[in-house]
Amino acid sequence: MNEHRYRWRNRQIREHLSVIDGKIAPTLWLKNGTYLNVFTKKWVTGHIWIYEDRIIYVGKDEPKNIDGTEIVSCEGKFLVPGYIEPHAHPFQLYNPHRLAQYASQSGTTTLINDNLMLLFLFEKKKAFSFLDDINDLPVSLYWWCRFDSQSALQDEESESFTDNANILSWLKHDAVVQGGELTNWPKILEGDDLALHWMQEAKRLRKPVEGHFPGASEKTLTKMKLLGTDGDHEGMTGKEVMNRIEMGYMTALRHSSIRPDLQKIIRELQELGCDSYDRMMLTTDGSPPSFYENGIINCCLEIVIQEGVPVEEAYCMASKNAAQYFGIDHRIGSLAPGHVAHINILDAKENPHPVSVLAKGKWMKRNGISCNDYMPFDWRSHGVLPLTLDWDLTKFDMQFSMPIGIEMMNDVILKPYPIIANTGDDVLDSKNEAFLMLIDREGKWQVTTLLKGFTEELGGLASSFSNTGDITIIGKNKNDLIIAFNRMKEISGGIVLAQDGEIIFELPLSLGGMMSEEKIDDLIPSEKQLRELLVSKGYHFGDPIYTLLFLSSVHLPYIRITPKGIYDVKRKEVLFPSIMR
Numbered sequence: 001m002n003e004h005r006y007r008w009r010n011r012q013i014r015e016h017l018s019v020i021d022g023k024i025a026p027t028l029w030l031k032n033g034t035y036l037n038v039f040t041k042k043w044v045t046g047h048i049w050i051y052e053d054r055i056i057y058v059g060k061d062e063p064k065n066i067d068g069t070e071i072v073s074c075e076g077k078f079l080v081p082g083y084i085e086p087h088a089h090p091f092q093l094y095n096p097h098r099l100a101q102y103a104s105q106s107g108t109t110t111l112i113n114d115n116l117m118l119l120f121l122f123e124k125k126k127a128f129s130f131l132d133d134i135n136d137l138p139v140s141l142y143w144w145c146r147f148d149s150q151s152a153l154q155d156e157e158s159e160s161f162t163d164n165a166n167i168l169s170w171l172k173h174d175a176v177v178q179g180g181e182l183t184n185w186p187k188i189l190e191g192d193d194l195a196l197h198w199m200q201e202a203k204r205l206r207k208p209v210e211g212h213f214p215g216a217s218e219k220t221l222t223k224m225k226l227l228g229t230d231g232d233h234e235g236m237t238g239k240e241v242m243n244r245i246e247m248g249y250m251t252a253l254r255h256s257s258i259r260p261d262l263q264k265i266i267r268e269l270q271e272l273g274c275d276s277y278d279r280m281m282l283t284t285d286g287s288p289p290s291f292y293e294n295g296i297i298n299c300c301l302e303i304v305i306q307e308g309v310p311v312e313e314a315y316c317m318a319s320k321n322a323a324q325y326f327g328i329d330h331r332i333g334s335l336a337p338g339h340v341a342h343i344n345i346l347d348a349k350e351n352p353h354p355v356s357v358l359a360k361g362k363w364m365k366r367n368g369i370s371c372n373d374y375m376p377f378d379w380r381s382h383g384v385l386p387l388t389l390d391w392d393l394t395k396f397d398m399q400f401s402m403p404i405g406i407e408m409m410n411d412v413i414l415k416p417y418p419i420i421a422n423t424g425d426d427v428l429d430s431k432n433e434a435f436l437m438l439i440d441r442e443g444k445w446q447v448t449t450l451l452k453g454f455t456e457e458l459g460g461l462a463s464s465f466s467n468t469g470d471i472t473i474i475g476k477n478k479n480d481l482i483i484a485f486n487r488m489k490e491i492s493g494g495i496v497l498a499q500d501g502e503i504i505f506e507l508p509l510s511l512g513g514m515m516s517e518e519k520i521d522d523l524i525p526s527e528k529q530l531r532e533l534l535v536s537k538g539y540h541f542g543d544p545i546y547t548l549l550f551l552s553s554v555h556l557p558y559i560r561i562t563p564k565g566i567y568d569v570k571r572k573e574v575l576f577p578s579i580m581r
Contacts, residue, residue, distance in 0.1 A: 008054065019049065019056045022064030026051050028361060029063055030343070033074025038081065038320040038334045041312040043349070048079065050341045053360035058335055078349050081319035081334050082109030082342025082359060083297035086326070087181075087210075087233050087252050089286025091117040092545060093465065093507070093523055095515040097377040100139035102520040104364040104372070106295030107354040109342035110140040110332055112177060112322070114286065115170065119146060120469050121384055121512055124166045130382045131175045138359035138372065140332060140340060142177045144210065145170040145202070147195050148184040151468050151552045152562040152574070154445065167198050171205055177326040178202070180210030181233075183555035185224060186572075199228045206327060208250070212555060221247055231325060233283055236261055238268025245279045250325045253317075255300050256285035257543045258411050262300055266307040277313040281322045288545040289523040290531070294353075301352035311349045318352075379511050387464055387493030387513030389471075391443030391581075393485040398478050400435055400448050402576055404566060406559055408453030411541040412550045416559045416568075416575075419450050428476045432456050432538065435481060437473035438466075438552060438561045438578075441513070445578045447561050454547070456538025459500060460484035464493040464513030465545075467552045468563055495548070497533060505533055 008016070018024040026049040034045045035058065049057040063069065085103065088111045090096035096113060103111060118127050134141060147167060170176055179202030182188065188195045202209050208230035213221060216234070225247050233252035235241035236259065244251045255262035262282070282300040284291065297318050304314045323333025332340050341361035344354035357364040364372045400423035407417045421430040428435060428450075436451035441464070451474055459480030463472045471488075475481045475498075484498040487506060493513025497505040507526050509516050516523055527545065534544050541547065552562045560567045565577035 012052075012054075016051055016054060016056055019051045019063070019065075024051070025065040025067045025069045026056060026063050027068075027070065028341075028358075029066065029069050029071045030074050030079065030345075031062075031071055033077050033079045033345070035079035035335050036081070036312060036315055037336075038312075038316050039336070041316065043078070043312075048335060048343070050358075050361045053341055053362075055335065055337060055339045055341050055343075057337055074345060077355075078346040079335060080315045080344050080346065080352075081339075082332070082344055082357070083107045083301070083318045084110040084112070084281075084322040084333065085283060085297055086112045086281045086322040087114075087254075087283040087285055088112060089114045089116075091515055092286055092288045092549070093509065093516055093527060094289055094520050095377075095379070095511055095517065096141065097134060097137065097374065098516075098518070098520055098523075100134075100137050100141060101374045102292065103296050104139050104357055104359050105370055106298045107344040107352070107357050108296040108298070109138075109344075109357065109359040109364075110142070110322075112142045112326060113144065114146070114181075115143045115176070116146050116150060117514060118143075119149075121514070122382070124169055126383055128169075128173060131173065133382070134377065135175065137374065138362045138364060140342065140360075141175070142326065142328070143170075143173075143175050144181065145173075145176045145179050145198075147179065147182065147198050148187075149468070150183050150555055152554050152560070152564040152567045153468065154440075154563045154578075168201060171198065171201055171207065176207070177328060178208045178210050178231075180229075181212040182210065182224075182229065183212045183553075185212060185229075188227060189220070189223060196227060203228050208325060208327075211249075218243060221249070225249070233285060235265070238265050238270075238272050238274070241265060241269060241280070242272055242274065250279055250281065250321075252281040252283040252285075253300075253304075254283050254285050255303060256283075257287040257291040258546050259285065262303045263307060266304060266309065270308065277309065277317055278321060280317050281325065282317050288543065289520050289527045292520065293524055298352045298354070305350055305352060314352070376517070379517070384511050386510050387441070389441065389443065389489045393439070393473070393482055395478060395482070397437070397439075397446060397581065398435065398448070398481070400450065402449040402566065404559075404575060405433070405450035405452055406436065406551075406561060406566075408451070408541065408547070411543045411547050412553075412556055414551070414556075414559050416566075417452060421450065423450065426478045434458065434474050434476050435478065436551075436561065437471075437481075438563070439471040439473065439581075440563065441470050443581060445563065445580050447563075447565055447576075447578045449561065449566060449576075453541075454539060455534065457499075458497065458534065458537040460498040461495070462488040462498075463495045463548050464488060465495055465509055465548055467549050469512070469514060470552070470563060472548055472551060495530065497530075499537075505530060 323329035460475035462484035
């Protein structure tokens, strides 16, 4: 088993010493490159010796033994540590394996991943087996430990989630480097001592706790700091970022599909006189495939450097700072002896898009050409199978008698409104309203209402991609809703659109109905096509993928459609319960 996350075996370490003594040749010698020392924040010209997956030596000396060594001249090139994505949600149509593969091509060689979907997909033993097997990839994958489901689940589902979560076992796992993110922070403030206990356990294990505090006041941020939170990625202005840093928070500056704020934040920080970046990281916060068309953290770096942040500070924001925060800086985040050989080779200091990438000492990309095409990951051996539904959707299910509907204020913020439309006909006449259903993937319960602002013309959408893994149905024509659902069922999960009795789009999600097995390069055009179709039918916002995902997420205001029913987020109560089918 690849154990580089936390140690090398004694035999390996002795071999590493023998490389220094010349008894064993390095496997790779990067010769005469100019590399960034992240500790001094200076550029140094010298050599880097690598043995298998580990950096052995960095400095002026050449290796004594080069028998069989691959020698690469880096003269005129600039070498920096592989980039770290500190806040990844690796399930946005893609899967963790494919995201890691794609990320490596643009220099992001470490991902700190949300484990939420793993808690829905696996029981604990299978989840940990999955963590071990996927660790064999060249990219370094670490994980969070969620404390809540981020939705209001049915009682049985909630109990199952808690059993699968087995929070303390997750916190103790060597692949898990933080607790959180704390989307349930209001409950913790109000006295949820079980969650507070888990936070304390994370601290005892010397693992940070990540917050989720959009728009939080100074008082709230102070209280959450007292409770044990270490970091937050929800600062949306320079002032909000500075408030967090001044309190001792580690802050990830976000540039994502629904919050592309990085340029604005950097400018505002500079206006505030900020000249220290040691408490800052960079994140894309789990954006959908098309947002990653040009890469991941490299794109954040491009913005930061263009806005005048010193290049040395910028590369530390993308590497060393995150590694220190998660307590893994003894292994990743710098070009130094003993570290995993994650290295990006650049044409210029100011150009963060690497021409060559090493991950664990293996070439991911060389001179602009991809040279490490991952083998497919065997998801089925871990029990992640195509979605199978043994029930049908019928007109009988389509009783839309709810007095309260849901109105979109933007991609993810929803508010209630009174329904006055006639919902008894097969076609909904009101211009910007659509039928909305959330149905248990086992077919046991359903919630029905109207959704305003999603579409003006779309006949039917059926999606197995949701925050809870249940089925979302949206559209203006009940016949098209059934057609879309039947096709989604036929392809074993995915997102399907129907119009005037015809299927006009389908995106299969063959891994549990939640994730695609396709490469992200192939997912990007499909997601673009989906967005273009929805926009043509009246979707006026930026990210329909996050809209579908967050319809049932109770960490966002003001109202949600959840397995328990229509849920008032502020009052934390079910307004109208789900009904059994």
